[in-house]
Structures are given as structure tokens and as C-alpha cells.
Amino acid sequence: MLRFLLQRLVGVLLVLWVIITLSFFLMRCAPGGPFDLEKPLQPDIRINIEKKYHLNEPLPAQYFRYVTDIILHGDLGPSYRYSDRSVNDFIREGLPYTMQLGFFALMVALTIGLSMGLAAALRHNTRWDYLAMAFAILGVSIPDFVLGPLLQLLFGIHLKWFPIAGWEGFRYFILPSVTLGSYYAASIARLTRGGMLEVTLQDYIRTARAKGLSEPVVVLRHMIRGGIIPVITYLGPATAFLLSGSLVVEKIFQIPGLGRHFVNSALNRDYTVALGMVIFFSALILVFNLAVDLLYLVVDPRMRKK
Amino acid sequence: MNLPIPLLEVKNLKVDFHVSHGGLFRRQHSVLRAVADVSFHIKSGETLGLVGESGCGKSTTARAVLQLIKPTGGAVEFDGVNLVALKKETLRKARKNFQMIFQDPYASLNPRMTVGDIVAEPLKNFGVAKGKALEREVQDLLQRVGLNPRYIRRYPHEFSGGQRQRIGIARALALKPKLIVADEPVSALDVSIQAQILNLLLDLKGQFQLTYLFIAHDLAVVRHVSDHIAVMYYGKIVETAPSEEIYENPKHPYTQALLAASPIPDPEKEKSRRLQYQPLMGDVPSLMKPVPGCPFHTRCPYTMPVCKEVLPPLKEYTPGHKTACHLLEK
Numbered sequence: 001m002l003r004f005l006l007q008r009l010v011g012v013l014l015v016l017w018v019i020i021t022l023s024f025f026l027m028r029c030a031p032g033g034p035f036d037l038e039k040p041l042q043p044d045i046r047i048n049i050e051k052k053y054h055l056n057e058p059l060p061a062q063y064f065r066y067v068t069d070i071i072l073h074g075d076l077g078p079s080y081r082y083s084d085r086s087v088n089d090f091i092r093e094g095l096p097y098t099m100q101l102g103f104f105a106l107m108v109a110l111t112i113g114l115s116m117g118l119a120a121a122l123r124h125n126t127r128w129d130y131l132a133m134a135f136a137i138l139g140v141s142i143p144d145f146v147l148g149p150l151l152q153l154l155f156g157i158h159l160k161w162f163p164i165a166g167w168e169g170f171r172y173f174i175l176p177s178v179t180l181g182s183y184y185a186a187s188i189a190r191l192t193r194g195g196m197l198e199v200t201l202q203d204y205i206r207t208a209r210a211k212g213l214s215e216p217v218v219v220l221r222h223m224i225r226g227g228i229i230p231v232i233t234y235l236g237p238a239t240a241f242l243l244s245g246s247l248v249v250e251k252i253f254q255i256p257g258l259g260r261h262f263v264n265s266a267l268n269r270d271y272t273v274a275l276g277m278v279i280f281f282s283a284l285i286l287v288f289n290l291a292v293d294l295l296y297l298v299v300d301p302r303m304r305k306k
Numbered sequence: 307m308n309l310p311i312p313l314l315e316v317k318n319l320k321v322d323f324h325v326s327h328g329g330l331f332r333r334q335h336s337v338l339r340a341v342a343d344v345s346f347h348i349k350s351g352e353t354l355g356l357v358g359e360s361g362c363g364k365s366t367t368a369r370a371v372l373q374l375i376k377p378t379g380g381a382v383e384f385d386g387v388n389l390v391a392l393k394k395e396t397l398r399k400a401r402k403n404f405q406m407i408f409q410d411p412y413a414s415l416n417p418r419m420t421v422g423d424i425v426a427e428p429l430k431n432f433g434v435a436k437g438k439a440l441e442r443e444v445q446d447l448l449q450r451v452g453l454n455p456r457y458i459r460r461y462p463h464e465f466s467g468g469q470r471q472r473i474g475i476a477r478a479l480a481l482k483p484k485l486i487v488a489d490e491p492v493s494a495l496d497v498s499i500q501a502q503i504l505n506l507l508l509d510l511k512g513q514f515q516l517t518y519l520f521i522a523h524d525l526a527v528v529r530h531v532s533d534h535i536a537v538m539y540y541g542k543i544v545e546t547a548p549s550e551e552i553y554e555n556p557k558h559p560y561t562q563a564l565l566a567a568s569p570i571p572d573p574e575k576e577k578s579r580r581l582q583y584q585p586l587m588g589d590v591p592s593l594m595k596p597v598p599g600c601p602f603h604t605r606c607p608y609t610m611p612v613c614k615e616v617l618p619p620l621k622e623y624t625p626g627h628k629t630a631c632h633l634l635e636k
Contacts, residue, residue, distance in 0.1 A: 203413035210374055211428045211477070212401030221427075225418045301461045302417055 008293065012286045019282045020070070020275070024063055027271050034080035034269045053080060066275075076279065077272035081265075087276035090261055097167055098257035101180060101250070102243035104173050108181030109188055109238070114231070116185070117192025121227070122219065124197060132189060139186025148179040148252040165254040176253040180246055184238050191234055196227035225299055232299065236292035240285040312347035313385060313517050314371070314485055319344045320379035321363070321370045325594070338593045340366040342541040343380075345620075348534075350484070353511070353518040355532030355549070357525055357564070361590065363541040364521045365409070368489045371519065372406055373397055384485065402432050405478040409490040411470035415462040421448070421473055422458035428480045447476040450513070452506060468499035475506065479514060487519045492527060504530050525568050529553060537561050540590060540601035543620060547627035557629045559606050600632065608633055 035041055035049060050056045054065060069075045076087035120132040155175060156164035162175050199205065200223065208222045247259035258277070265273035296303050321341040327334055341363045348354045358364050369375040371382050373389050382389045384404060392400060405428075408414035415424055425444045429435050435443050445455035451472040462470055471491060478486055488507065492500040508531060510516060522528045528535060529549060536546040537560065545558040556562045563586045570576045588605045591597045597604060603613040612632050620630040 203408055203410055204416040206374060207406075207408060207414045207474075207477075208416070208427075210372060210401065210406045211431065212398050212481075213427070213431055214395075214398055217431070222416055226416075300418060301420075302463050 005294075008290055012290060015286060016279070016283060020067065020279055021063070023275055023278045024066060025059075027269075027274060028059060030269065032269050034271060036269070053078065066272075070279075076276035079270055079273050081268045081270040081273070087272050090273060091258065091276065091280060094256060094258035094261065097255050098250070098259065099243055100167075100173065101176055101246075101255060101257060102239075104177035105181035105184070105242050106239060108177045109184035109242075112181070112185040113188025114192055116189040117231075118196065118219075118224075120189065120193040121196035121200065124200075129193075133193070136186040136189045139182045139189075142182070144179050144183070144246065145248050145252065147182060148175070148249060151175045151179060152252070165252075167253075167255045172253075176249050176255060179252070180242065180249045184242065187234060187238070188231055191230040192227065195230040196223060199223050199226040202226070229296075229299060232292055232295050236288040237285060240281070240288045244281045244284055311386060313350040314519065315347040315383040316367075316371060316380070317345050317383070318380040319367065319370055319377055319382065321366050321375060322378040336594055339596065340541055340593065341370060341377075344538070344541070344543055345380075346536050346543065346546060348485075348517055348519060350517055351511075351515060352533040353520050353531050355528035355535045356519065356521045356538060357523065357528050357535060358538035359523060359564075359590070361593075362538045364523070364538055365489050367538070368406070368487050368519065368521050372401075372404060372487055374406075399432075402428075402481045403483050404485040404487065405481060405483040407471075407474055407478050407486060407488040407491045410494050411467050411474055412494070414474055415470060415477075417462055420459050420461055421453075421465075424462070424473060425476045425480055428477065432481060434481065443480075444476075447480055448473075450479070450510070451476045452502075466499075467495050468503060471495060471499075471503055472506070475503075475510070479510065482514060483516075485517045485519065487521070489521045490523065491520075493522065493524065500527065507531060525553075525564060537564065541593070542601065542630070543628075544602065544631070545627075545629045546620070551627055555627075557623065557627070557634060558602075558631050559608055559633070560602050600630075 033055075035046060041049070047056070054062060057065075066077060069077060074088075076091075079085045079087060079090070116132040116135065120129040123129050152164040152175060155161045163172050164175070166172050205218065205222055208218045213221075244258065244262075247263050249255070250257040250259040258280075261273055262277050262281075264270070265277060319341055320339070320343060323338045323340055325336055325338050327336075344363075344367055346354060346356075356364050356367065366375065370377040371389075373382070373392075377390055380390070384400070387400070389397060389400065419427075422441070422444050425447055426440055429440055429443060441458070444458060448455045448457065453469060453472050453476070457465075462473065465473065471494075475491075491507065492503050495503060504527065507518070511518060518531070520528060520531055532549045534546065535549050535552045536543045537552070537558065538544070539560050545552065545556070545561045547555075552561065553565065556565055566579070566583050567585065570579055584607070586605050591601060591604055597614075598617075599615045600606070600613045600618050603609045606613065610632060616632070618630045618632045618635075620628050621634075622628045623634045
């Protein structure tokens with residue numbers, strides 16, 4: 001078990017290293033640089049700036065410096081575009097908002113998704129099933145930049161239940177969390193339904209009924225553990241996506257999260273910020289996938305051996 | 307110990323399945339009668355073997371007896387109580403007294419529970435035992451079915467098919483039921499293991515005073531364990547008699563054909579059997595389009611005009627031996 005964990009951790013670090021290396025050189029391959037403005041800088045100023053950020057050194061040296069700074073100091077470097085701010089500053093400031101939004105969106109996705117999926121599976125081929133699946137289709141097909149403004153219009157402006165923007169308390173969280181979470185809720189509902197239906201037909205479910213177990217016990221103890229596996233698989237990447245922030249939702253609801261940096265840094269060729277975002281996001285995905293693999297072991301004993 | 311009232315009395319059991327087929331716009335609904343008017347009884351302490359080929363309604367009968375499928379009609383009286391009429395919760399409590407052993411020992415055990423939990427679950431569910439006493443009880447059950455009690459923390463996938471079936475048997479025994487319905491309990495196992503499991507079932511029958519409804523398609527298997535045998539064809543019982551009587555003196559052409567088809571484990575006799583043997587030709591008629599008259603007339607070597615029109619009733623032609631065939635009317 002410990003061995004397995006160590007092996008996987010080494011694997012995660014290796015993958016992360018490959019990602020850092022690839023994205024470092026890819027960023028440099030892209031034409032333009034952080035100091036190519038519409039009005040060109042004077043050559044001596046440019047030289048000074050490049051010297052300050054070590055951009056005059058050969059690429060391998062820059063790469064070496066970058067990687068050692070990450071490993072030794074956990075420092076993702078300074079922003080080239082916003083002088084006196086570092087990538088770590090950006091993450092430190094934006095992450096709490098993004099994480100809160102992601103967390104609440106995940107809660108929305110799980111509660112709505114699981115309950116709709118379970119209801120659909122247990123009431124298979126009834127109007128509840130069709131209703132839940134119709135909502136699921138809507139959920140996956142309405143984009144967040146449509147859903148967000150619609151919710152703002154209805155619940156913010158007409159009904160005045162919730163504020164339409166900002167991030168100052170629980171009431172502010174609801175609309176953005178629903179906007180961000182609805183797509184994931186819909187996917188989870190479909191996966192739950194599928195997984196549960198597959199398990200319902202298993203012989204051991206009939207065994208459980210023949211034993212004289214009551215229906216809730218059959219569902220809770222025998223069906224859910226097997227039926228939930230597809231959802232667990234999905235939850236790894238989904239959590240990573242939710243926690244890494246959404247440019248669109250953060251923009252619509254004016255939340256000062258991480259999302260905007262993803263896009264701005266790439267457009268500005270702000271090398272370190274873009275790299276920092278990529279590394280941060282990949283690390284999230286890798287960690288959550290590892291967590292999912294560990295969860296499998298808890299849920300399915302057949303995977304423990306070997 | 308023959309009690310006057312049978313432990314299980316099944317009267318005119320019917321099970322219909324609704325099937326819909328066809329395309330998006332012209333969906334057709336039809337009714338498939340899997341079990342048509344089946345009646346039998348089992349006395350306490352006896353074993354009834356229910357035999358028939360695949361698709362004849364054996365398993366459906368078993369499930370309908372245990373109310374795992376709601377019968378469309380008829381009554382299932384267990385200890386004088388009609389299970390069909392019971393309310394959900396009363397039925398659930400009554401399940402303590404009748405348990406089932408399933409055909410597929412691979413699919414019928416929850417892969418995510420330890421063997422101990424699987425066997426303990428019925429006991430916990432009905433509040434029979436808990437804590438240390440529960441663990442002792444589970445270990446005792448495992449020992450009785452011939453498994454090492456230390457296996458309690460292992461998972462089903464760590465066992466062979468025969469061992470898994472033993473787990474299933476321990477689970478069914480846990481509540482000390484009066485009736486056990488065994489739905490082809492050995493057909494998924496290697497022949498070498500089948501005898502072990504059959505002997506185990508016989509031993510346990512004595513130890514726990516069990517009554518069995520034993521379902522199989524293999525006549526040799528059923529002969530080994532049954533007191534009475536009922537032969538099913540096309541959702542109906544066509545012949546029923548004491549075990550030896552069926553083998554010595556089969557009256558229904560279908561039973562005769564079944565017996566003639568089972569190989570004899572003696573090369574000399576087997577050779578002569580093969581020479582005389584004429585296999586049944588043709589197929590079982592479709593359950594969706596029932597044929598009039600006797601359902602066996604499409605394959606029977608002795609078909610008479612009356613067979614194509616009138617369904618022969620199950621009648622007692624000699625004491626204790628009932629047959630549904632027009633040939634015996636003469």
C-alpha cells in the first residue's frame with residue numbers, strides 16, 4: 001500500500017517535470033515576448049529589463065534557473081508584465097476566491113447530480129427519469145455564459161433574491177456556484193443513473209432482496225457502492241477543473257479569482273505567469289487523479305491485490 | 307417426519323412478462339407467459355426436484371415462489387400463509403423462513419463485501435445476533451459448509467467457484483430457514499465439484515431439517531437429491547412422481563426423451579444407448595405465439611390429432627404419479 005503510494009507519487013513528480021519542461025520551451029517558441037508593446041521600447045531600456053529578468057542568458061540557463069527556483073524556494077518567478085508582482089502573489093490572492101467558488105460549485109454538482117441520478121435510476125423509465133434526464137441534457141448543453149446572465153436576470157434583477165455580482169458572503173456564492181456547477185451536476189446525474197442501472201441488474205442485488213433486506217438497505221449498502229464508480233472516475237478531473245477557476249464565471253460575477261490570469265498571461269506572453277498557471281493546474285489534476293485511484297481501493301476490494 | 311400440511315403449496319401459479327418490441331413508431335406490446343398454471347406441494351423435510359430444459363420456466367417458478375417476481379396469478383402458501391397476498395413489510399419479515407441459493411456463484415455475491423459481512427448480513431438484518439456472538443455464528447456457519455472460518459475477512463474474488471457456492475449456501479443457511487430454494491446450485495460448477503456441493507446440501511438438510519425446492523436441468527443431479535420430481539415443459543408441469551418412479555417408469559414422452567438423452571457412465575451401456583437413442587427433433591414453440599393443444603405435440607413422436615387441439619390435463623393415472631398426456635387416456 002505504502003509502496004504503491006510512493007510509486008505513484010514519484011510518477012506524479014515525473015509527469016509534472018515533463019509538463020514544466022515542455023511548456024517552458026513551448027512558451028518560448030511562440031512568437032513575441034512580454035516586452036513587445038505597440039510602441040517599441042528603447043533598446044537600452046529593453047536590454048536593462050532583459051538583464052533584470054535574466055532573459056539575456058541562453059535558454060538552457062534560464063530553464064535551469066527556473067526549475068531550481070521552483071524546487072528550492074517554491075518560487076514560480078516574477079511577473080514580467082506587472083512589475084513588483086510575483087506569480088506566487090497572483091495565486092495567493094486569487095486562489096481563495098477560486099477555491100471557494102470551485103468548492104461550492106462542486107457541492108452543487110454533487111448534491112443535484114447524485115440525487116437526480118439516483119432518482120432517475122430508481123424510478124427508471126418513469127416520468128421522474130425522463131424529467132431528470134431532460135434537465136441533464138439542458139445542463140450539459142447550456143453554456144455558462146448564457147446560464148450566468150439568465151440567472152442574474154431572473155434571481156438578481158427581477159426577484160432580487162441574490163446579488164448579481166461580488167463575493168462578500170454566502171448569498172453572493174449561490175448564483176456563480178450554480179452557473180459553474182450545473183454542467184458538472186448534469187454529467188454526474190447521467191453517470192450516476194448509468195452506473196446504478198448497471199448494478200441493479202446484478203445477481204447480488206436479487207440476492208440482497210431474497211435475504212429479506214428492506215429496499216433502502218439494498219440501495220444504500222449494495223447498489224450505491226458499485227453504481228457510484230463512474231462518478232468517482234469523473235470526479236478527479238472535474239474537481240481539478242472546478243478548483244482551477246473559470247474565466248467566464250469569474251468575469252460574469254466579478255469574482256477576483258485565478259481565471260483571468262489563465263487567459264491574460266498567455267495573450268501577454270507573460271511567460272512565468274502562464275507557466276505558473278499551467279503548473280498549478282496540472283498539479284491539481286495529477287493530485288486529484290491520484291486521489292481517485294486511492295478512492296477506488298476503498299470502494300472496490302478487487303483492486304487492492306497486485 | 308411427514309406432517310399432514312405441506313410446508314409449501316403452490317396453486318395455479320402464473321407468471322406473465324410484458325414484452326415490447328418493434329421500432330420507434332410501431333411499438334408492439336405482447337405478453338409472454340413464462341409460467342402457465344403450475345401447481346405442486348412439498349412436505350416438510352422433503353425435496354422436490356424441478357427439471358426441464360432451458361427456458362421452460364424453472365427459474366421463473368422459483369423466483370415467483372419466493373416473490374422475487376410478482377406472480378400474475380395463483381397462490382403460494384408457505385406454512386399455511388399465502389405469500390402472494392402479503393404486504394411488503396410482512397413479506398420481508400417472512401423471508402427469514404425461506405431463502406434462496408443462486409445459480410451463479412460469481413455474480414450473486416457482492417464483490418465489495420467480505421465473506422464475513424456477506425454471511426453476517428441476514429443475521430444483522432433480522433437482529434438475530436451481534437458483536438462477538440455474531441462473529442462466532444458466522445465462523446460456525448463457514449465451518450459447517452466446509453470453509454475455513456479464518457476466511458472471514460477475505461473477499462469473494464479470492465475464492466474458487468465451489469467455495470463461492472459454499473459461501474452462498476452459508477448465507478442462505480444463516481437465518482435457519484425452513485425452506486431453501488436452490489436454483490441450479492451446481493450447474494455453474496465443474497463436474498468434480500458438483501458432487502461435493504450436492505453432498506453438502508444433503509448433509510445440511512439433515513442437520514438443519516431443511517426442505518428443498520431443487521431446480522436443475524440435469525436429471526442425474528436431481529435424482530441424487532430429490533424425493534419427488536416434477537418435469538416442466540413450456541411453463542407447465544407435464545409429469546410428477548416420486549423420484550425413483552420417474553426414472554423407472556417415465557410415462558410422458560418428454561420425460562422419456564429427457565431420460566434417454568442423459569449419458570450413462572458405462573462405456574458398454576452407453577454404446578447401446580446411443581444406438582437406440584433418437585434425439586428430440588425441432589424446437590420448443592415460441593412463448594410469444596403459443597400453440598393450441600399440448601405444447602409438446604410439435605416434437606412428440608406419438609402425436610395424435612387430439613394433441614393438436616386439446617391441452618391434456620395433469621391427471622393421476624397411477625397412485626402418486628401424475629402425467630399430462632393424451633396417450634394415457636386410452
